[in-house]
Amino acid sequence: MQARHKVAAVATSVISTASLLAILPTSPAMAHGSMSNPPSRAYVCKAEGPETPKSDACKAAVAVAGTQAFYDWHEVSRLDAGGRHRQIIPNGRLCGAGRDKYRGLDLPRADWPAKRISPGNLTVTYHATAPHSNSNFEFYITREGWNPSGPLSWSDLVPIRTFTGQNPTTFTNWTINIPQRTGRHILFSIWQRVVGSEEAFYTCSDVTFG
Amino acid sequence: MNYRAPVLAALCALLLTGCGAHSSASGHGAASGHGPAAVSVALPAEPGPAAESTSYNDADVMFLQMLIPYNTQGVEIAKLAESRGVSGEVKKLTASIVGTHNEEIVTAAGWLKGWNKPMTAPVDEHKHHGGMPGLTADELAKVKGAPDEGFEEKLVNTLIAHHDDAVQMARAASADGSNPEVKGLARKVESLRSTQVKVMLKVLGQ
Known part of the structure; x- marks a missing residue:
């Protein structure tokens, strides 16, 4: 490996002898989206402020995993999903897309800020900072009897509805039919891009029934 | 980072890539809640x-073009450990991260140069391929300015996030790339x- 020796020899001087600079945009180009209503955990903690979380749940998420997850609230995604959500994301890691960066979102606690909703028609809103056409949106809710103090597993999710062939805008609304539930639950969504990318986005929105 | 703007703007004339991308990205930044971040990319004197x-295919080129600025930022973050408790x-x-990140930059730059490809990609291409993650200048400044108490945790969590983004990019390249x-x-x-x-994670006791 002649190449390796060469690499090792120049590596130490890479930055100090930089010959050119380029400017590159960072996060803005990557920005995609999350559920804004009912707000996802990432959206809630982002709104509270990554440096100044207010709820105990967001404070705990920042204490465990830092602030960057909430600056990048719209990137709870997997570039390699291609519909294989259940294979690539382990049980208990659904809210954070199975990513260490987003592990704070998976904290099993029953005090995540939750929106009060009722069974029947519910309008939900997705906030896409960079909308991608040709997408599918899937919505699920936790089964009756799910323990909100415990982890979220794939088998806890009951499908509500899937919208295929969607071309989302910055704020996209859908109406879904919420089944009978009591107590705290999670509304889970998957945004799967279909054309030109395997990328999928995941959200956990905490809700409570009266 | 405002003081750097004139210098970077001047260098746009030298590097055709990235400059137009920067101005078009500003609008996105406003919409996303991120500032219009700019990362300076240090290119090796000797690729x-x-x-x-x-x-090779587009995914190969894209991965290398993302790895260079991403690692540059990774080095900047890891180097914060040098002067702090x-x-x-x-x-x-962090010393090991600085070393391997720089090695990867040299490797990627050499391959791109050999294929006569620019070292960075226009933002429109990033959009198609999943985009360019990373810290904005403000976010990086918050890590730099963090008080000593809790600095290590903040630094480590920032590096975990940065590494995790790189894992996503690498998996996409493994799946979509063609060059062995x-x-x-x-x-x-x-x-x-x-x-x-x-x-x-072990350092953090997790």
Whole structure:
């Protein structure tokens, strides 16, 4: 490996002898989206402020995993999903897309800020900072009897509805039919891009029934 | 970072890539809640040798063009440990990150140069391929300015997030790339970052 020796020899001087600079945009180009209503955990903690979380749940998420997850609230995604959500994301890691960066979102606690909703028609809103056409949106809710103090597993999710062939805008609304539930639950969504990318986005929105 | 703007603007004339991208990205930044971040990319004075294989696709090129600025930022974050009170374990780990990130930059630059490709990609291409993650200047400044108490945790968590983003990029390159050397580098990036994340989680007691 002649190449390796060469690499090792120049590596130490890479930055100090930089010959050119380029400017590159960072996060803005990557920005995609999350559920804004009912707000996802990432959206809630982002709104509270990554440096100044207010709820105990967001404070705990920042204490465990830092602030960057909430600056990048719209990137709870997997570039390699291609519909294989259940294979690539382990049980208990659904809210954070199975990513260490987003592990704070998976904290099993029953005090995540939750929106009060009722069974029947519910309008939900997705906030896409960079909308991608040709997408599918899937919505699920936790089964009756799910323990909100415990982890979220794939088998806890009951499908509500899937919208295929969607071309989302910055704020996209859908109406879904919420089944009978009591107590705290999670509304889970998957945004799967279909054309030109395997990328999928995941959200956990905490809700409570009266 | 405002003081750098005139210098960077002047250099746009030298590098056709990235400059137009920067101005078009500003609008996105406003919409996303991120500032219009700019990352300075240090290119090696001496890029590594060209790749042996001349067969490659867009995903190969994109991965290398993302790895260079991403690693540049990773080095900047890891180097914060040098002048701050962090444990010996974190100092050792960040020094190792600086070394391997720089090696990867040299390798990627050599391959791109050999294929006559720019070192960075226009933002429109990033959009198609999943985009360019990373810290904005403000976010980086918050890590730099963090008080000593809790600095190590903040630094380690920032590095975990940064590594985790690189794992995503590397997996996409492994899946969509075609050049055997790029795919090998992508697998190496995924494996190395994943191992280092495990070490960092242990440092945090998680």
